[in-house]
Every structure is written in C-alpha cells, then in structure tokens.
Amino acid sequence: MALLRRVKSQMSIFAHRRARGLLEGEYGSVFKGRSLDFDDLRAYVPGDEVRDIDWKATARHGSPLVRHYLAVRRQTVLLVTDTGRNMAAESRDGEEKKDVAVMVLGVVGYLAHRHGDAVGLVSGDAGDSRTLPAKTGEAHLERLLRAVHDGTSLCSAPSRIETQLDFVARNYAQRMLLLVVVDEGLPGAETERLLRRLRAQHEILWFTVRDAELAGAGARAGDAIDVATSGLLPGRLAASASLAGAYTRARDERDAARLSLLRRLGIAEADAGGSHDVVPAVFSLLERHRRGR
Template identity: 70%
Template structure:
C-alpha cells in the first residue's frame, strides 16, 4: 500500500526549493512563542525572516545578512484534529475529495512537527464519537495517523460534527499544545464560539477550512447534485438558474463572514483551501498570520 506520508513529502518537495521550505520551517518554529530555545547555528537570510534574528556582527564579517537558528530544548505536542464525518467524503471546490486535501494538510503540519523534534497526536471522528491516538514521535507513527483519517472518512460515516472532537479535547487534554484543526465549511454558532474561547485560553489553535464545491452555475446544469450531509437533491436545472446562483452566493458570503468573525473574536487564525495544490501556500500564510497576530 502506497505511503500517505511519502505522498505528502513528495508534494512538499515539488512545492518549493530549499529556501522556501526553510521559511516554512521557520514559520512553524515561531508558533510556540514561549518555547525554550538554544542557539544552534547561522544561515543566510531569506525574505520573510525576522529582522530581530539577524546576527549583525557575524553578518558584518560574512558580508551578507546571517540569521541565528535555534533548537527547542524541550519537545512540544502538536494535536491534529480532523473531521472524519461524511461531509469530508464530499467534493471540494477544486474537484478533489475533501478527505484527500485534509490528509495533505495534516501530513504537512505533522511532518514539520517531526522535523522540529515535536510529538504528534490525533483526535478525529464524527457525530457518533471521537477517537484519540496519543502523541508520539516518528514517521511511522505519523503514517498511522494519516491512515486513520483516510480510512475513517467515507460516505457511510456518521454526520460531521467537529464540535464533538473539540469537546473531547477540552475534556481530556491537559497542558498547552498546538491544535491544528481541519474541517469543512461551517456556519458560526454561539456554542462553538464558547468552546473555541475555552480551548484558546489553554492552547495555540490553527484552523484550516476546506471549501465546499460550488454547486451552482452553468456548468452544473447538465447534472443533479446531492448533499452528502442529508441527501438533499439540487436539480441541475435549478443550479443553472441565475436567481438560485445569486441567492447561493449571498448565503455563502454571509456564512463566511459569520465564521470569520467568530474565529476573530475567539482569537483563532483561520485559513482556507480549495484543493491540495494550495495547501503549502496557505499553510505558510496561516502560520505567518498566526505569528503576527501573537
């Protein structure tokens, strides 16, 4: 069986050259603002590095800017939180299955954690319950986590309910961790916001939303669409209606605005992707926004 982690690593290698990967590593390393660090070595400055990390004396001797690199004295825990309900078996905006995009995103963050010597755990599930795999180190463990998400997500899975997984974390997880949540689009909810505020008081939280397929417009007039959440039917001729398309667009904008406002009030950085091709770029931007917000 092909390795899911190897697929992730291959796409990471294709994404960018060495300097860009180093920038992504640097953004990940900045998430734990209070972690204890020891000086490691120097490397060449690349755009996006913190000016405060420049070693000015060494730069003067070298003739070009050099950045101080640090290593963590102690391991941190990264907890991947994934919706494996049937919504994630649906099609995303770019035509891929949401599950495949989620595996890519979880794999990238998990692999960055592995490279930094951190341990990685998983909480996933649907409305029927949550499953937890304790945090450990190593690529084989990360492969196990990705396989769990991949195998648990199907059209016959229970309804999606990411709040259930968040509540599981709130009840059972002690200490301060980085929570990386991957879920599909959702509307703002007062109960969810209260839960997020509770978690944010204890943890660093990054949230990645996978965008729903666009179900309206001329290109959908030739076939019907079915919601995997409740089996509701959207006939193709209605999807092609300009009035339906306009109402759909307004509802989507309102839902997005409500969700963004909820995350902003809770102090959580959110990103969104439409396909796996955009995962690396969006994760870099997400980590950078989180660092600047802190």
C-alpha cells in the same frame, strides 16, 4: 507510506530549499515562550526577524547573517479533524474534501515530525470521537493520516466539529498546538464557547476545506446530492442563476461569521479548495499566527 509520500511530494513541488526553510521556520515559531538554543549562522532571507541578525558576523562576512536556533523543549501537536460525511463530499477543486484534509494534516504533521514533536489525532463526527495518542516518527504519522482517510465516507454520521472540540476540552490538559481541520460549516454559540475554553489552554490554528461550487458540481455530475442531508438537487436547478446567487450569498455569510468568530478569539485561519493549494495556505496560516501575537 503512500499518504505521507503524497504529502512530501506536494511539499517538494511547492518548496525549494530556501522556501522550505521559511516554512519550517514559521512552524518553529508557533509556540509562545518556546525555549531555544543557538545552533549556527545562516544567510538572511526575506521574512527573517531583524532582531536575529548577528551584526558583528554580518560585518565580517559582508552580507546579512542571522542566528539560527533549535527548540529545546519538544511540543505536542494535536490534529483535530472532522471525519463526518460532509468531508466525503466534493471540494471546490473537484477532489474529495477528505483528501484535502489529509494533505493539510500531513503537511503540519510532517513539519512537527521534522522538529521532533509528537503528533496525536482526534477525529470523528456528530456521534463519536476517536483518538490516537501523540507519538513521533513517520510510521506513526502515516497511521494518523490513514485513520482520517479510511474513517471518512458517505456512510459516516453527519459532521459536527463541536463534538471533537468538546472531547479535547474534556480530555487534554497539557498545553498543545491544536490544528483544527473542518469543512465550511456555520459556527454557532457552542463553537465559540468551546474555542474560548480551548484558547485559554492551547495554541489553535484553524483550517477550512472549501466546498464545491454549486454550478460546478451540477455541471460535472448532472444531479447533485447534499451529503449532509442526502437531499437531491437536480442539475437543471444547480445551473439556475438565481439559485447559484442564493448559494453564493449563503456561503459568504458563513465565511463572514466564521472569520468574525476566529478574529474575536485571536485564532489564525486559512483555507484551500484543493491539495495543490495546501502548502502555501499552511505557510500563510503559520505566518498569520506568528504575526498575530
């Protein structure tokens, strides 16, 4: 289980015991209307809901205690990710974007596993979508991560997340949590139509894997290649201040369009440019989703 071990290792680096409890607590609060059973009392930590404080127990103990609940209903988490050739390109921090995507999927998948939730996968590119049914267990989660990692290469078809969103809309009626992991593509009218349709049925979280910086890619590798179009960008052009400025403006416009769309639809989003940023970004994503209700 090499990929899942990598996920666990990154989580342990970020999260000591208290912080991991907060991360898991954020995951547990994602689903609206979730049935809960009282489990036990534990010490209050920043970020806990004030309404969960047990005031009588607090008075007896002398310090704040909160009621801890366990979910009664198990949920289904569907990981929806791009495995087109865009995700085989370099991320902002120099890794392949697919490695960052695997970390995101693994962190959320592992949190789901810890809560006893089933995890499934829809992945693909512009030409096709593939699915693995929702199941529980670490071996199953490793299989999902391996399918994403091994299914993404420069030989893949172009990326087009709308193909996967349409597949989910047509094939999944049961209410689920959808985690959508994509690169920095520009959302359009079809993206909005599909997300509106899915938002009416499911909880949705959106995670963007950041592209490499233009100047950084040229400096590290000489000539740069746009994997989406197979176009060659000579290193001397990548180092051009005017071209870098145009690239930055185009990226900022894409970001603004994406954020505007997701905010209109009430979908929480986060991003990361490298694996080491993923765990805090996932925590932020879950927290935004909870507070956005």
